[in-house]
Amino acid sequence: MKYPKRVLPFLHNVARVSGLAAWQTGRLFRKTALAALESIQEVLRSEVKKGNVKLVADFLANKAMPAARTLLLERMAARLLVRIGLRGVLASNVVGWVLPFVLEKLLQLANKAGVFEKIKANDTVVDALHRLDELKRATIKVILPDAGSRAQVMDDDAELPKQLH
Structure with a gap:
């Protein structure tokens, strides 16, 4: 595959100006995905606290009315924009690919585990909030698969373990 003559120098300059190595961008993705x-979760929890448990259950089951779904998605995007602290087109692009990715994983887990049925079956707001917390923990494990792997960052001059020689 041939690259245009200007692409590689442009990418090199972008990497140099940002000061990030390729391995450091994974940390940024994890931080943005968690945000x-x-x-x-903040939007869904606020709806449950307002008494809109059925709306949250329908949203997780992908059965919510289009207007309600759009409203929830706009609120989620606005909160993410505030959390990541970027502005302009870059912020819109980041939100445009991170939010759907995380939301897709969350909805897949919700459908697989039947969370929306459990939320509808619960009588209290506290039970519904507990189910949302369980869903959040499960989603973190899917988005960040190395959670709990005991991987650690080593100094550059540290001696390698015997398994890595």
């Missing part, structure tokens, strides 16, 4: 998950 997106927090934004989603």
Whole structure:
């Protein structure tokens, strides 16, 4: 595959100006994905606290009315924009690909576990909030698969473990 002559120098300059190595961008993705998950959870929890448990259950089951779904998505996007602290087109682009990714994983887990049925079956707001917390923990494990792997960052001059020689 041939690259245009200007693409590689442009990418090199962008990487140099940002000061990030390729391995450091994973940390940024994790941070942004967690911010997106927090934004989603914040909106869903606020709706449950207002008494709109059926709306949250329908949203998780992908059966919500289009107007309600659009309103919830706009609120999630607005909260994510505030959390990541970016402005302009860059912020819109980041929200445009991170929020759908995290929301898709959340909805897949909700459908697989039947969370919307459990939320509808619960009589109290506290039970519904507890189910949302369980869903959040499960989503974190899917988005960040290395959670709990005991991986650690080593110094550059640290001696490698025997398994890695």
